[in-house]
Amino acid sequence: MNFEQFKLFKRITLDYFAKLAPEEQPVLGEPHIHFGDPELLDYTSLIEIDGEYHGCIYLTSPVEMLKGVLVINGEFHDSPAHLKDMCQEFSNVLSGNASKAFGGEWRISVPRSLTMAEVQALDLPPSTFVMPIHWRGERSLLVVGLRANQEAA
Amino acid sequence: MILPQAIYRRAKEPSALPKEQRLIALDWACYFAVNGTHTVAEIGKQLRAETAARDESFDRLMTLGLIVEQELDAAEYVRALAASGDHEEKTLREFLAGAVQPPHTMPIPRATLRAARPAPPFTPLAFPQQPKENRPMSGSRQLSLRALMNLIEKQAGSREAGQLDIYRVFVRVDTLLLKKSGIETLRFTEDRLVSDPELEKAIVKSVKKTLGLDCPESVWVEVA
Numbered sequence: 001m002n003f004e005q006f007k008l009f010k011r012i013t014l015d016y017f018a019k020l021a022p023e024e025q026p027v028l029g030e031p032h033i034h035f036g037d038p039e040l041l042d043y044t045s046l047i048e049i050d051g052e053y054h055g056c057i058y059l060t061s062p063v064e065m066l067k068g069v070l071v072i073n074g075e076f077h078d079s080p081a082h083l084k085d086m087c088q089e090f091s092n093v094l095s096g097n098a099s100k101a102f103g104g105e106w107r108i109s110v111p112r113s114l115t116m117a118e119v120q121a122l123d124l125p126p127s128t129f130v131m132p133i134h135w136r137g138e139r140s141l142l143v144v145g146l147r148a149n150q151e152a153a
Numbered sequence: 154m155i156l157p158q159a160i161y162r163r164a165k166e167p168s169a170l171p172k173e174q175r176l177i178a179l180d181w182a183c184y185f186a187v188n189g190t191h192t193v194a195e196i197g198k199q200l201r202a203e204t205a206a207r208d209e210s211f212d213r214l215m216t217l218g219l220i221v222e223q224e225l226d227a228a229e230y231v232r233a234l235a236a237s238g239d240h241e242e243k244t245l246r247e248f249l250a251g252a253v254q255p256p257h258t259m260p261i262p263r264a265t266l267r268a269a270r271p272a273p274p275f276t277p278l279a280f281p282q283q284p285k286e287n288r289p290m291s292g293s294r295q296l297s298l299r300a301l302m303n304l305i306e307k308q309a310g311s312r313e314a315g316q317l318d319i320y321r322v323f324v325r326v327d328t329l330l331l332k333k334s335g336i337e338t339l340r341f342t343e344d345r346l347v348s349d350p351e352l353e354k355a356i357v358k359s360v361k362k363t364l365g366l367d368c369p370e371s372v373w374v375e376v377a
Contacts, residue, residue, distance in 0.1 A: 003314040033339040035328040126328040129320040134185045137167045
């Protein structure tokens with residue numbers, strides 16, 4: 001994952017939010033590196049990636065943000081099933097963006113939509129690069145988690 | 154008056170803001186950037202904001218009650234002052250008085266200057282004649298993560314590219330070692346001194362393996 005690919009991925013993911021509500025642009029907060037148990041919010045949209053490193057990219061969001069996006073899409077029901085569907089939509093966006101940004105160098109898994117309990121059951125990389133996205137008074141986290149391949153470690 | 158070395162935190166979290174709250178983009182950016190850790194100067198630099206616009210933005214956010222200034226102890230203040238990016242040579246007294254004030258700011262009261270008068274002019278230590286060999290720390294030397302991160306950012310050519318490189322370095326470092334040293338989250342502007350020799354060795358090794366870079370002498374600091 002080189003910097004230009006990473007920058008493109010970040011930009012097109014932010015653009016997705018910007019297009020949802022053009023009058024309320026998303027703001028990328030100060031990124032940080034997190035070690036240990038992953039930082040998770042209510043629902044997580046996740047893809048696994050494999051190439052120079054093995055790992056995952058996920059967007060973890062609070063219920064309120066998903067509800068807001070459902071309303072923007074004309075959906076006023078916000079049952080857990082609806083929220084998970086919205087989360088799946090985010091996963092599809094992440095997957096598309098990753099394919100576009102990282103090209104053929106990375107294998108990208110089927111996108112998944114997960115509750116907090118479901119993510120906690122996964123063995124995610126212990127070191128993650130966390131980018132907060134502030135949008136409409138809520139905060140999601142766009143996270144890249146990589147594991148060095150055995151031979152590279 | 155907004156000082157570049159001042160540190161602010163949010164008085165109201167985003168979830169507590171009224172729905173009708175409206176601000177210009179720079180104000181929102183400053184609002185989301187303050188976290189009780191970074192100085193006004195650092196945030197302004199990160200946002201590439203002009204000094205005057207930055208100060209006006211902080212002033213508006215203060216007036217609206219959205220942010221408040223964080224109180225600091227002496228050590229935190231000195232650290233904030235150093236992080237505010239004033240590289241002009243000055244005496245220690247000028248440094249501690251925060252002599253980075255623009256011309257329109259209030260003068261330092263005479264009484265304060267009189268109280269500070271016993272301090273002699275600041276003279277930096279002479280640089281060693283023979284550069285020392287790069288080596289892991291001894292008892293009084295510790296690896297400064299801030300210095301290391303600055304170095305990696307400089308090598309990468311941009312702050313963002315450097316941040317990705319820093320992450321790639323830490324992917325190869327055992328998180329158990331990091332957690333043992335109390336490092337669960339690493340922000341790119343904060344400083345941490347590594348006192349665990351095993352962790353230091355792992356970081357130095359990963360910098361070499363990931364970026365092909367030998368850690369120079371400048372990333373170690375003397376600790377009293």
